[in-house]
Amino acid sequence: MRLLDEEFTQHNFKGVLGLRDHLRLAGHAVNEKRVRRLVRRMGHEPIYPKPRLSVPGQGITSYPYLLRERPATAPNEVWSTNITYVPMVKGFLYLAAVLDWYPRYVLSWQLSNTLDMGFCLQALADALRVAPAPHIFNSDQGSQFTSPxxxxxxxQAGCRISRDGRGRVTGNAFIERRWRTVKWEHIYLNPADDGRHLHQQLHAYFGYYNQRRPHQSLGGQTPAHVYRMSPTFKHNHIWRWSKWG
Structure with a gap:
C-alpha cells in the first residue's frame, strides 16, 4: 500500500491498470483485482475526466459545482475539504482537512482509523470555530460529505454547497496538491511509528506550512500572512485530535 500511495500521490492520473503495472515493474506479482481493492481501501480516486458510470445514490441531494469560473479573491470566500490515506511504519490512518482556497491556509485537520463521517464533521466544526463560515464550501461526492x-x-452555518461533478476533473485541486506536499515533504521522509507520533508530526508540519512556508502563488508570502490580512482572522487556532487526545 505504501508503494501504491507514493506512486498515486506523485502521478495521480494513473488508473488501476497503470498502478498494477507500476507494482509489477517493481517486482510485485499483483493482479488488477488486488490493486483495485487496495485503492478503494485507501480511498483514492485518480484525477482525470472519466465516463459517467454511476449516479448518486437515492436520498443524496444534488448540488452544482459553483467554482468553474469563480476564483476566490479573499479569505473565507471558498473552503474545501478532502480525505487522504496516510501510511505509517505499521498500518495507516486517514487524514481530513479543511482548506481556505485563497490563502491556501489549512484551517483544521483530523485523523481517523476509519472512513466514517465523524472525523470529517469534527474537522468542519474546528474550522468554523476559528473562522466565519465561507460563502462556498466545496467537496467531492464522497459519502462523508454527502451525508445529511x-x-x-x-x-446551518450559512454556506452554499458546491460539489465536484462525477466524471469530471476534481475541483479540489488545491487540497489535492496540499496532500502531495505534506506527503513528499514530510510523511515519506519521516514515517510515523504510530498514530500518536503521526499526530505530533502533522501538528508540527501544518504549523510550518501555514506560518513559514512561502508560496509562489501568494507572491512569496506564507498562507498565514495572507490570511491575517482578513479582518475576520482570529488568534485562537484549534488543533484538536479526537482519536488519541
Whole structure:
C-alpha cells in the first residue's frame, strides 16, 4: 500500500491498470483485482475526466459545482475539504482537512482509523470555530460529505454547497496538491511509528506550512500572512485530535 500511495500521490492520473503495472515493474506479482481493492481501501480516486458510470445514490441531494469560473479573491470566500490515506511504519490512518482556497491556509485537520463521517464533521466544526463560515464550501461526492449530517452542518452555518461533478476533473485541486506536499515533504521522509507520533508530526508540519512556508502563488508570502490580512482572522487556532487526545 505504501508503494501504491507514493506512486498515486506523485502521478495521480494513473488508473488501476497503470498502478498494477507500476507494482509489477517493481517486482510485485499483483493482479488488477488486488490493486483495485487496495485503492478503494485507501480511498483514492485518480484525477482525470472519466465516463459517467454511476449516479448518486437515492436520498443524496444534488448540488452544482459553483467554482468553474469563480476564483476566490479573499479569505473565507471558498473552503474545501478532502480525505487522504496516510501510511505509517505499521498500518495507516486517514487524514481530513479543511482548506481556505485563497490563502491556501489549512484551517483544521483530523485523523481517523476509519472512513466514517465523524472525523470529517469534527474537522468542519474546528474550522468554523476559528473562522466565519465561507460563502462556498466545496467537496467531492464522497459519502462523508454527502451525508445529511454534514450537509445540515454546512447549511446551518450559512454556506452554499458546491460539489465536484462525477466524471469530471476534481475541483479540489488545491487540497489535492496540499496532500502531495505534506506527503513528499514530510510523511515519506519521516514515517510515523504510530498514530500518536503521526499526530505530533502533522501538528508540527501544518504549523510550518501555514506560518513559514512561502508560496509562489501568494507572491512569496506564507498562507498565514495572507490570511491575517482578513479582518475576520482570529488568534485562537484549534488543533484538536479526537482519536488519541
Amino acid at each position: 449530517a454534514y450537509e445540515q452542518a454546512l447549511l
